[in-house]
Amino acid sequence: MTLRRRVTLMSALVVGATLVLASVTCYFVMRGELRGQIDDSLREQGHQVARIPPQRIDPTFPRRVPQPQRRTGASQAYVQFVSADGTVRRPPGSTEPRLPVTAATRAIARSSSTRHALQDTHADGAHLRMLTVGVPGRGAVQLARSLTSVDRALSRLRIVLVLLTVVGTAFAALLARILSRPVAAPTEHELAVSQGALADSLAAQRQLVADASHELRTPVTSVRTNAEMLRDASYVPDDERRLIAGEVVEQAEELTALIGDLIDLARGDVPDPAVEDVRLDALAYESVQRARRHAPGLDFRLDAEPCVVEGAPERLARAINNLLDNAAKHSPDGAAVEVTLRAGVLTARDHGPGIDPDDLPHVFDRFHRGANARGRPGSGLGLAIVRQVAEAHGGSVALEAAPGGGTLARLTLPAERVETVTA
Ligand SMILES: Nc1ncnc2c1ncn2[C@@H]1O[C@H](COP(=O)(O)OP(=O)(O)OP(=O)(O)O)[C@@H](O)[C@H]1O
Ligand SMILES: [Mg+2]
Structure with missing residues (x-):
């Protein structure tokens, strides 16, 4: 038998058995309750009979015997007197069928005691609950009530419970069958693709760790060399000591920036949980201010139309800052840097030397630094971060030679224009 069949069968068995148990319990509790009410009312009348002095019971017919009450909706009531010699007397004009007189009834009638017995019986096809109470020296009184309405209610309950059990069990089996449906095994092609993607991602991670270790080694070595020099030199003139300490601080700052970049890159494509509607024009304004x-010697100009993009504000700001840092880094003193934002496209155009065409295809690679960046601070991670942020937000980034010289960086994001309210 397959695992799926076994799970289905087991679920159906467990649910079925539970429903049967619950139904049987419910049925017998209800049965006891309904029949109990009839027994209680018969016993109550039986007690009244037992309290009547025997000499006051008329042997022709005990008129004083309380008749079972006939309330509207109550079950049909029967009464008859059985004398000690077994003669049966019934209320005058009684149309109800005669109650059966058994040997046990006659024994109570002869017993001269107030013994009583409760039993199920039938009279003229009707199912009855009957109480026989002894009247000492006179005989016995038989009181009965019809069980027809109780039987009808119980038979309805039986149908409902059986239906519930059958439907519940079938439903459980169906659910188990659906839930245990075997997941389609991946095809060879899908397996190969996912293995390939896994291998690529592992290789990329290894490369990042290797590159990062290499990049970190240089500033760490400089910091260490400078610190050792300060420790070991017997005498360092004040201004030289200040120079070396200044270098250590600068290298430590570079290290901090590099570590920040690495952390940003190591996040990969993990989506930022703090996503919100971001006003891109406001971010551009803050980045330009920064x-x-x-670079107070440069002339930054901003022309931005209001627009909103769904994303992580810190990451988007980081991307814009990196583009503006590059423009500033490669601009001659006093030059203008024009920043525009139109229809979700942010451009930053500088008037620097531009990018060597051989470098252009590699500028977005991690740790790639162009020949023009030599002697300038940086680690070659800025544009890699911009690309990662752009792609994580469903956008893209590109660099091109600007007409008339300089570089034009273009960051495209799925932003929507917003109307600003003017007072
Ligand atoms: N506006 C620009 N003008 C000229 N060259 C640029 C410009 N922007 C980027 N580049 C070239 O692209 C390379 C990669 O840029 P990227 O921002 O990734 O690194 P970086 O600026 O050298 O260092 P980092 O950004 O990590 O401080 C730079 O080294 C530089 O050669
Ligand atoms: Mg940069």
Whole structure:
């Protein structure tokens, strides 16, 4: 038998058995409750009979015997008197069928005691619950109530419970069958693709770790050399000591920036949980302000139309900052840097030397630094981060030679134009 069949069968068995148990319990509790009410009312009338002095019971017919009450909706009531010699007397004008007189009834009638017995019986095809109470020295009184409505209610309950059990069990089996449906095994091609993607991702991670270790080694070595020099030199003139300490601080700052970049890159394509509607024009404005503070000798110009993009504000700001840092880094003193934002496309155009065409295809590679970057601070991670942020937001980034010299960086994001309200 297959595992799926076994799971289906087991689920159906467990649910079925539970439903049967619950139904049987429910049925007998209800049966006891309904029949109990009839027994209680018969016993109550039986007690009344037992309290009547025997001499006051008329042997022709005990008129004083309380008749079972006939309330609207109550079950049909029967009564008859059985004398000690077995003669049966019934209320005058009684149309109800005669109650059966058994040897046990006669024994109670003869017993001269107030013994009583409850039993199920039939009279003229009707199912009855009957109480026989002894009247000492006179005989016995038989009181009965019809069980027809109780039987009808119980038979309806039986149908409902059986249906519930059958439907519940079938439903459980169906559910188990659906849930245990075997997941389609991946095809060879799908397996190969996912293995290939895994191998690529592992290789990329290894490459990042190797490149990062290499890049980190240089500033760490410089910091160490400078620190050792300060420690070991017996005498270092004050201004030289300040120079070396200044270098250590600068290298430590570079290290901090590099580590920040590496952390950003190592996030890969993991989506940022703090995604919100970001006003791209506001971010561009803040980035330009920041760039002006960092490079006060340059002329940054901003022309941005209001637009909103769904994304992580810190990451988007980082991408714009990296583009503006590059423009600033390669601009001659006093030159202009024009920043525009139109229909989700942010451009940053500088008037620097531009990028060597041989370098252009590699500028987005991690740790790639062009020949024009030699002697300038940086680790070659800025554009790799911009690309990662752009792609994570469903956009792209490109660099090109600007007409008339310089570089034009273009960051495209799925932004939507917003109307600003003017007061
Ligand atoms: N505006 C630009 N003008 C000229 N060359 C540029 C410009 N932007 C980028 N490049 C070239 O692309 C290379 C890669 O840029 P990227 O921003 O990734 O690294 P970086 O600026 O050298 O270092 P980092 O950004 O990590 O501080 C640079 O080294 C540089 O050669
Ligand atoms: Mg850069």
